[in-house]
Amino acid sequence: MNARTMSAVFELRNLLEDLERIGTNVIDMVRGGQPLVPWRLYPGDSGIFDRRTRYQFYYHSHGLDTEAGHFHTVRLFDDHTAHLIAISMTTDGWPQALFTLNLWAIGDAYETAEKLRRYVRDFHLAEHVGPPPLVRFVNLIFQAFGPQIEQLQEQKIETLSRYRIAHPDHDVFEDRSMEILSRVAIDVRAPAALAASTRRRLVNRRKPA
Numbered sequence: 001m002n003a004r005t006m007s008a009v010f011e012l013r014n015l016l017e018d019l020e021r022i023g024t025n026v027i028d029m030v031r032g033g034q035p036l037v038p039w040r041l042y043p044g045d046s047g048i049f050d051r052r053t054r055y056q057f058y059y060h061s062h063g064l065d066t067e068a069g070h071f072h073t074v075r076l077f078d079d080h081t082a083h084l085i086a087i088s089m090t091t092d093g094w095p096q097a098l099f100t101l102n103l104w105a106i107g108d109a110y111e112t113a114e115k116l117r118r119y120v121r122d123f124h125l126a127e128h129v130g131p132p133p134l135v136r137f138v139n140l141i142f143q144a145f146g147p148q149i150e151q152l153q154e155q156k157i158e159t160l161s162r163y164r165i166a167h168p169d170h171d172v173f174e175d176r177s178m179e180i181l182s183r184v185a186i187d188v189r190a191p192a193a194l195a196a197s198t199r200r201r202l203v204n205r206r207k208p209a
Contacts, residue, residue: 008143013188015137016094025093027068029134030059038063048130049076055125057138067096071138072106075119080109084120085149087141095141098149099183100156103173110173116153120146148184155182 019025030042038061041047047058054076061069071087083106088097103110111119123142127135142149159181163172172178 005144005146008140009188012137012140012144015133015140016188019093019133026134026137027059027089027093029131030071036061036069043130047072047074048125048135050125050129052126053122053124055123057125068093073123073138073142074108075123081107082111082116082119083108084116084123085152087138095186095188097183097185098141098145098152100152100181102175102178102181104176105179113153113157116156117150120149120153144188145186148186152182152184 016025019029027036030048032043034040034042040060042059047056049056056074056076057071059069059071061067067088068091069089071089073084073087075082075084083101085098085100087095088099090096120142124139125135127139129135159178160172163170163175163178167175
């Protein structure tokens with residue numbers, strides 16, 4: 001993890017801790033006081049959208065025990081959309097995993113890994129298009145875990161390729177058993193704790209005996 005991504009991890013952790021201190025989290029923020037109903041899109045059907053950069057995100061829940069719900073992140077075009085990642089959330093409002101989806105589950109068009117990686121690197125929404133801490137949270141996910149998100153795009157294409165070899169007569173994009181194509185668990189607290197521990201060791205080494 002380089003200095004830029006480590007800095008983003010610290011900023012992300014501090015943001016989530018600041019929200020906790022005032023008794024809220026990004027899930028509460030995206031709901032905006034609305035009751036949490038499975039499959040309903042929050043904050044509304046259009047999500048939060050930056051007209052200049054053409055990026056969007058929205059939140060919903062499937063009512064599963066394994067997560068509180070997830071944020072979908074999307075690049076919009078005039079004739080199609082490109083889904084980048086979903087951000088799986090714990091019930092206390094912290095991100096726990098990132099994953100990609102098959103086309104039938106998200107309804108967008110096929111994109112190459114090269115294009116998806118470019119969309120990932122360019123991902124950004126201006127903070128004024130939604131509640132600033134909420135928009136900052138999603139932007140920071142891409143800054144803190146950009147390399148992992150790009151790798152997920154590669155793994156997604158690899159999963160599709162293996163399926164086509166194993167099932168040449170099937171349409172992988174319509175196979176309901178193939179929903180999550182790549183996934184990685186993340187822990188915002190762990191890298192920050194490791195860095196803090198490393199700094200303490202360096203400081204102790206510099207102290208005179």
